Amino acid sequence: MARGHENLIPFNKRTEVEQRKIASAGGKASGEARRKKADFRKTLNALLTAEIDSPEWSPVLEALGLDSTLESAVNAAMIKEALSGNVKAYEAIAKYSGQSEKTDTDQEEQQIRMAASKAKMGVDDEEEVEDDGFLDALSGSAATDWEDWEENEDEEEEETDI
Template identity: 40%
Template sequence: MANEENLIPGNKRSKSELREITRKGGIASGKARRRKKELKTIIEQALNSVIPNEKAQKKLESLGFDPTFQSAIALKVVEQAMNGNLRAVELISNISFAGKDSLDRKEQRQRIKAAELTTDEQRTRIELLKVKLDAEKGAKPDTSLMKALLDAVEGGD
């Protein structure tokens, strides 16, 4: 049984011991991930399978739904929510709005990134135009600015 006395910190173990421990952890993680994926597949197949009860099939079809377990469960949860079951209401809320939040955040991050890129490109173009105008006027160009601009355009720091 592990306790404080027989635990050895990672910084006091040899590299080979650490490598072996992390290898075992990686193998266990892979097994757990494969089991979880398999369970998810089984559940998806079960939910998408047709209900064997003909009465339930006809009821779902009359409401315009596929006669699957997934449709039946969804309707039952809605029914429970309508009867005042707060957990059913919470479940519906989580399912309905959870994906939208993460997708909205992803979309917003992409928009911000695109706006930043556009702004940086515009600044670079403005600076290049300034240098070009100064050159046409015969003014002595600032070489440090030109070097920085060239670095920026070429992808340097």
């Protein structure tokens, strides 16, 4: 068995100052990790959407009506691999294209199990609410709503200066 755990102090046995210090360090490390991941995603997206000038891929992609980007080339290469019999490439394509590995029967069985579980717990299925178009009406007006709000805010600022 590993030794050395005798000198560890549980978090709930530490003082509030120590707990705050540990939590603060954890929060800072978490923020740094999130920033690194966000930077990585930004860089990857920038690279994937960059134009490429590949004599192998550009004519094929343009013939298909696609942009000649690294992303398109990678996807086409994955499809080419799947066509040559690479099962992993096929599975990746199926996974990211929204296809499910479950059959319709599997999904129906899952729905039946969920309904039975909800019935056992006494939870009613929520009735489907008819769409009245409210959200659609809001989606087109958001930009103008903010403009109206900014105009009102400017007017209020003028009034408070008096």
